Amino acid sequence: MIERMIAGIKLALGLHHPARNLAVFPDDIFIVSYPKSGNTWTRFLMANLVYPEKSPDFANINRVIPDPEALSKRTLARLARPRIIKSHQYFDPRYRRVVYVVRDPRDVALSQYHFHIKRTLIDDSYPIQRFVERFVAGETSPYASWGENVAGWVATRYNAPGFLLLRYEDMMTNTQAELAKVAAFLQLNASPERLAEAVERSSAERMRVMEKTQARKWTSTRNTRQDIPFVRTAKPGNWKTELPQAAIERIETAWGPLMRWLGYPAGPSNNGEGIASVLETVSK
Amino acid sequence: MIYGIRQILKYLAGTDIAGRSLAVRPDDTFLVSYPRSGNTWTRFLIANLLHPGEPVTFANIEYLVPDTEAQSSRHLKRIPGPRFIKSHEYFDHRYPRVIYIVRDPRDVVLSYYDFQRKYQQIADCYPLEPYVSDFVNGRLSSADWGTWAENVASWIATRHNRKNFLLLRYEDMIADTPGELLRIADFLEHKTSPRELDQVIERSSAERMRELEERQSDLWVSTKNKRKDIPFIGTASAGDWRSKLPAASVLEIETAWGPLLRFLNYELATNEGLRAAREVRELYSR
Numbered sequence: 001m002i003e004r005m006i007a008g009i010k011l012a013l014g015l016h017h018p019a020r021n022l023a024v025f026p027d028d029i030f031i032v033s034y035p036k037s038g039n040t041w042t043r044f045l046m047a048n049l050v051y052p053e054k055s056p057d058f059a060n061i062n063r064v065i066p067d068p069e070a071l072s073k074r075t076l077a078r079l080a081r082p083r084i085i086k087s088h089q090y091f092d093p094r095y096r097r098v099v100y101v102v103r104d105p106r107d108v109a110l111s112q113y114h115f116h117i118k119r120t121l122i123d124d125s126y127p128i129q130r131f132v133e134r135f136v137a138g139e140t141s142p143y144a145s146w147g148e149n150v151a152g153w154v155a156t157r158y159n160a161p162g163f164l165l166l167r168y169e170d171m172m173t174n175t176q177a178e179l180a181k182v183a184a185f186l187q188l189n190a191s192p193e194r195l196a197e198a199v200e201r202s203s204a205e206r207m208r209v210m211e212k213t214q215a216r217k218w219t220s221t222r223n224t225r226q227d228i229p230f231v232r233t234a235k236p237g238n239w240k241t242e243l244p245q246a247a248i249e250r251i252e253t254a255w256g257p258l259m260r261w262l263g264y265p266a267g268p269s270n271n272g273e274g275i276a277s278v279l280e281t282v283s284k
Numbered sequence: 285m286i287y288g289i290r291q292i293l294k295y296l297a298g299t300d301i302a303g304r305s306l307a308v309r310p311d312d313t314f315l316v317s318y319p320r321s322g323n324t325w326t327r328f329l330i331a332n333l334l335h336p337g338e339p340v341t342f343a344n345i346e347y348l349v350p351d352t353e354a355q356s357s358r359h360l361k362r363i364p365g366p367r368f369i370k371s372h373e374y375f376d377h378r379y380p381r382v383i384y385i386v387r388d389p390r391d392v393v394l395s396y397y398d399f400q401r402k403y404q405q406i407a408d409c410y411p412l413e414p415y416v417s418d419f420v421n422g423r424l425s426s427a428d429w430g431t432w433a434e435n436v437a438s439w440i441a442t443r444h445n446r447k448n449f450l451l452l453r454y455e456d457m458i459a460d461t462p463g464e465l466l467r468i469a470d471f472l473e474h475k476t477s478p479r480e481l482d483q484v485i486e487r488s489s490a491e492r493m494r495e496l497e498e499r500q501s502d503l504w505v506s507t508k509n510k511r512k513d514i515p516f517i518g519t520a521s522a523g524d525w526r527s528k529l530p531a532a533s534v535l536e537i538e539t540a541w542g543p544l545l546r547f548l549n550y551e552l553a554t555n556e557g558l559r560a561a562r563e564v565r566e567l568y569s570r
Contacts, residue, residue, distance in 0.1 A: 005296065007295075008292050008295055008296045011292050011295065012289070012292045021305075090375065090377060091374060091375050091430075091434070091438045093374055093422065093429070093430030093431070093434050093435075138377065144375075144377035144442070145377070147442070148375070148377055148442040148443075151441035151442050152375050152438050152441060152442050154441070155437040155438070155440070155441030156430070156433070156434040156437045156438050156441070157434075
């Protein structure tokens, strides 16, 4: 009851963080991904591409590319439009223009494991195998499981004009070419120089430097362990050496077909056929 | 502003519509479909299956299988578990156990067209063809559920072939009601007999539901204060689109959703669906 009262008063004043209940405008553009899939990097790439004059850093990124989990309803409603909004939400039909970033779930699991240690949600000695079991069950994140988040967006929007699917791994291999896709999606006439500049200003090295000085100015790193960085290895394929075989098998068993559809080579498992069966059918 | 204050007062009193902010419990079962896809019929089937002692009517259905989009948070909170809840929501990862009913969108759109005129959400003279375009492109005044394809694909892509998810086709339910009802009973781990199933089907028949609607339309939240000249219970049949839907509208639906229709084993009447599937393959071939 007290909780409801407090929530009610916050609602009345517009001070609550709307998260999934964000009031969406038809011209909003969303950067969506499952957590630990390159969302922050994409956020900086787009911020540096679209708003270079604002010199995006960790101190102002929440306002440049707003996060409905970190800002109040009132603040969000007053931002200039069209807004470019950061999100981890699973499918929401109100989002009409979506850049969706997907990453190999084996690397996502590993990255989330380290992030949970940084946030002191688990301690250093927490067994990774147990974490992966919970990751597959969707228990480590409020944004549904990796498979539910990815399949929910891709199956509903794969051929919609307002949807751009990017793979983190492709962005790593050829950042400028993938950013050019984003520019085209935004109908932005960006010269190669402008693209290169945005890529340079969003590099992992530069983000690491910024994190060192600004970690306490950003909601996502404030009140977390400072001995573990937020911007971690920033490279694909760590799972091959760092994830135990049983954990790899667990992930491939759960989402093998969906992973293969996305171009992530996965073992021979055909379990979890359901998640990808729509995609496999529509694309064959 | 006034609207905002009213919403907040409602929220504090618990009289706000539960909808998507429903507090989900681990033992809940959800009956989900896009609107006009046989949800009310299935609601009656399930309620009659689980409550053989009291024939289900429009006066008690909101207690037996409540509607999260028509009832308050308080009403739903007071329903004892395990609850069976009706919903039209697109994918919600919190729903632990789901029966999802899908119906051929070419029939759904015809039924929705009548329904939205009944609810006076569109004018009587609004032509069918632009209505179908609105339906396909997510421009209906009741757009909260996503488009038909978004709603269906969001559930199937995330939950199909998983345990705790049962996919039913309305057309199969029409063609073989006892067979599909038995699948529901198995899914709910509810022991039953052929005689019981017959009674459930009888008590949930379109004729009986039409009779109930005539007598009780003012007792039910979904028909109260709505036009009486258009019934809530529609034709309760499959395949009307073949004679009633304009060819251009069939083409528009199949062009947009051909691949998903094919996946659900709905026969395509045009070549556009297959063409759409080919284009998708080209778009995503690596």
